[in-house]
Amino acid sequence: xxxxxxxxxxxxxxxxxxxxxxxxxxxxxxxxxxxxxxxxxxxxxxxxxxxxxxxxxxxxxxxxxxxxxxxxxxxxxxxxxxxxxxxxxxxxxxxxxxxxxxxxxxxxxxxxxxxxxxxxxxxxxxxxxxxxxxxxxxxxxxxxxxxxxxxxxxxxxxxxxxxxxxxxxxxxxxxxxxxxxxxxxxxxxxxxxxxxxxxxxxxxxxxxxxxxxxxxxxxxxxxxxxxxxxxxxxxxxxxxxxxxxxxxxxxxxxxxxxxxxxxxxxxxxxxxxxxxxxxxxxxxxxxxxxxxxxxxxxxxxxxxxxxxxxxxxxxxx
Amino acid sequence: xxxxxxxxxxxxxxxxxxxxxxxxxxxxxxxxxxxxxxxxxxxxxxxxxxxxxxxxxxxxxxxxxxxxxxxxxxxxxxxxxxxxxxxxxxxxxxxxxxxxxxxxxxxxxxxxxxxxxxxxxxxxxxxxxxxxxxxxxxxxxxxxxxxxxxxxxxxxxxxxxxxxxxxxxxxxxxxxxxxxxxxxxxxxxxxxxxxxxxxxxxxxxxxxxxxxxxxxxxxxxxxxxxxxxxxxxxxxxxxxxxxxxxxxxxxxxxxxxxxxxxxxxxxxxxxxxxxxxxxxxxxxxxxxxxxxxxxxxxxxxx
Numbered sequence: 001x002x003x004x005x006x007x008x009x010x011x012x013x014x015x016x017x018x019x020x021x022x023x024x025x026x027x028x029x030x031x032x033x034x035x036x037x038x039x040x041x042x043x044x045x046x047x048x049x050x051x052x053x054x055x056x057x058x059x060x061x062x063x064x065x066x067x068x069x070x071x072x073x074x075x076x077x078x079x080x081x082x083x084x085x086x087x088x089x090x091x092x093x094x095x096x097x098x099x100x101x102x103x104x105x106x107x108x109x110x111x112x113x114x115x116x117x118x119x120x121x122x123x124x125x126x127x128x129x130x131x132x133x134x135x136x137x138x139x140x141x142x143x144x145x146x147x148x149x150x151x152x153x154x155x156x157x158x159x160x161x162x163x164x165x166x167x168x169x170x171x172x173x174x175x176x177x178x179x180x181x182x183x184x185x186x187x188x189x190x191x192x193x194x195x196x197x198x199x200x201x202x203x204x205x206x207x208x209x210x211x212x213x214x215x216x217x218x219x220x221x222x223x224x225x226x227x228x229x230x231x232x233x234x235x236x237x238x239x240x241x242x243x244x245x246x247x248x249x250x251x252x253x254x255x256x257x258x259x260x261x262x263x264x265x266x267x268x269x270x271x272x273x274x275x276x277x278x279x280x281x282x283x284x285x286x287x288x289x290x291x292x293x294x295x296x297x298x299x300x301x302x303x304x305x306x307x308x309x310x311x312x313x314x315x316x317x
Numbered sequence: 318x319x320x321x322x323x324x325x326x327x328x329x330x331x332x333x334x335x336x337x338x339x340x341x342x343x344x345x346x347x348x349x350x351x352x353x354x355x356x357x358x359x360x361x362x363x364x365x366x367x368x369x370x371x372x373x374x375x376x377x378x379x380x381x382x383x384x385x386x387x388x389x390x391x392x393x394x395x396x397x398x399x400x401x402x403x404x405x406x407x408x409x410x411x412x413x414x415x416x417x418x419x420x421x422x423x424x425x426x427x428x429x430x431x432x433x434x435x436x437x438x439x440x441x442x443x444x445x446x447x448x449x450x451x452x453x454x455x456x457x458x459x460x461x462x463x464x465x466x467x468x469x470x471x472x473x474x475x476x477x478x479x480x481x482x483x484x485x486x487x488x489x490x491x492x493x494x495x496x497x498x499x500x501x502x503x504x505x506x507x508x509x510x511x512x513x514x515x516x517x518x519x520x521x522x523x524x525x526x527x528x529x530x531x532x533x534x535x536x537x538x539x540x541x542x543x544x545x546x547x548x549x550x551x552x553x554x555x556x557x558x559x560x561x562x563x564x565x566x567x568x569x570x571x572x573x574x575x576x577x578x579x580x581x582x583x584x585x586x587x588x589x590x591x592x593x594x595x596x597x598x599x600x601x602x603x604x605x606x607x608x609x610x611x612x613x614x615x616x617x618x619x
Contacts, residue, residue: 123418197455201516203416205468205523206445215467220458 046290053288061088063251063263089289091253092268096296098257099168099247099264100237103175108229111180112218115187115225120213132188138181143174147242150174155246166248168257171264174242179232186228190221223311230304234297240266265293362389363429364527364557365410370424372405372414378583379405380590383424385576392549392558394572394598396565397613401578402590403561407529410559411447412440445472448520452532454512456504456519461487461496464504464515468523482522490518491548510541517548521556528552530560534567546571565614568598575601577610 114131122128150173157163164170194217202212218225248261249271272286365387372380380402387393395403405414412433414420426433433443445468456464465483474482483500487493492514496507504515513533520528530549534542549558549571562568568575576595583589594607605611 195455197451197453198457200413200416200449200451201455201457201519202467203413203441204411204444204449204451205471205519206441207468207471208441211471215471216457 043294046287046294049284049287050289050291053284054291057088058288059088059093059292060090062253063087063089063091063268087285089265089268089285089292091250092263092265092289093292093296094253094255095168095247095250095262096237096264096266096293098255099171099243099262100175100233102169102172102257103179103236104229104233106172107176107179107232108183111183111229111232112187112225114180114184115191116213116218118184119188119191120209120217135181135184138177139185141178142241143178143239144241146177147174147244147246150177150242151246165259166246166261167259168247168254168262171243171247171262172257174246175236175239178239178242179236182232182235183229186232187221187225190224190228191217193224194220223308226311227304227308230300230307234300234304237297237300238266238293240270243267244270265289265296269293363387363427364389365559366425366427366430367406368425368427370406370409370422370426372402372409373421373423374417375419376421377587378589380578380592383592385592385595387557387559388574389557390553390555391573392553392560392571394568394575395559395561395578396563396568396575397578397590397593398580399563400588400590401580403576403578404531405590406578406592407531407559407561408449410527410529411444411449413444413449415440445523446525447527447529448523448525450513450516450520450528450530450533453536454509454516456507456512456515458503458505460501461504461507461515462500465518465522468519472523486518486522487515489521489552490514491544491551492518508541510537510544513537513541513545514548517545517552521552525556527557527559530558532561532563535563542567565602569602572598574598577601577605577607577613579609579613 114135118128118132118135122131150170152159152161154162154164154170154173155166157165198216198220199212202216203209207215243264244267247264247267249267250261250263254260254262269286269289272282272289363386365385367383367385370380370383371378383402383406395407397403408414409422409426410428410433414422422434428443428447432438457467459467462483465486466479469479469482484493484497487496492511495511496502496515504512507515513536517528517533534545537545546567549560552558560568560572574596575598577593578590579593580588580590594601594605594610596606600606601610602614605614
């Protein structure tokens, strides 16, 4: 046996390790920096450009048509180096909340039930496999296709369509169809994580399957399901493509989502940025709307985190 | 090879009187030990009677030809090496296999003379009467109170009597003093031993007839194990207990009767569990009639 060498003498083949470590560390920091650039740039520019629009009655007034007078005022303002005239986006805020809210009401309960079926009842049977496959396909459907689908079977007045004309509800249907597979998958994944021992413990006390699911399995998975659903809501709230040709348009707040055109923040951003792109008033309005939309989406995301944290803390206590 | 009295270091040697030995259910019972005689009283009340029970997973038999009866208010232990089917047999006693896809129970299991797998038998009611404590403590992620109250609640107990019931169950499971000030706290904050006693309290709370325990102490330290063993002996007064254990000392300490299972290769080369010997614990540990039992309890496996 050889005498033990000092801990300070490097073992053979370890000298390159420090160099590799340094290179990897620098690489990782660099990667982080590169990822942060677009993130900071997007949020930063929206905040900087959007914040100036959030003045006065921006959040509480109806949308005004950008008139010739306004265009003129705009030009004057530009010459004077001042902010152009503003008006409100209240109809878009109300529309986004109502349309997303109704989509959530339809998609989340249905999605949770679907996830429960897949994990607790269907398992590996043929119907469940087909359902799971269709859910995956539905997740991959581009949002504009979902919009077209709703447009062709609900909105237009030809062929096999229901012909209900444009409405906020048509938008809710389109967003709901987008959210549904996400909620189903999230629910199934969360239920998979519930240990089977808990189900068995419940059965061993004389509980039936339905009772076990409602009283033991779903509460155990609640944190994950709720945060999954809220993330789906946050994503849906920002969707533009499925809404842009099914909800129509309005300049005044329309709280009846079942009839009449409606408007959402996302579609307003699209229209303002596109149609009136050359006018400062429209551009500013779009930036303001973008900021409001980001705040709404962020609220849902934070809510999701809060709910998860609440459940985890309660469990650990 | 026949066991000799020299191997009886665990329990007092049994007096054997071969001339008056009798045979019942294929098990040779010795006369002379008053304790044995008392338990082998033909009038003892049977809770379970298993006849030619075979349990298959996806068409493959995991354990075969199990014949045994389990008497009321006794502790019956199932011992044997891993994979010998003792847990599989245990789970057939409260129809737990119903929830496992592909599991089939063949043969006859009578519970108080009734066919446990009869077409009109309600599996949920079976499990209410025949409770189960699992290998890994599995409290619900709820409060201590809600864990115990869950069973009575789903079985239709009124909210009014729940407080008393929870206290009673926790007291009988020797846990009340430790948790009475934190009933609303999460059950997951308890130690492993406390969690297992909570699971026992939860099982007791629905007032079952039988409690099945599947290696209830395998995840616990010796002190927690000793508490659960004391508890079992205490609970034997009110409940019939069937316990699966890897720990032979545990079986010898708590069980009135012991069944030894082993796994052997069958004709087609598949490992299959079978019941080797079933007798009073005293007999199994001092005078096993099968060399395989003797080999196992003396530490020579196989």
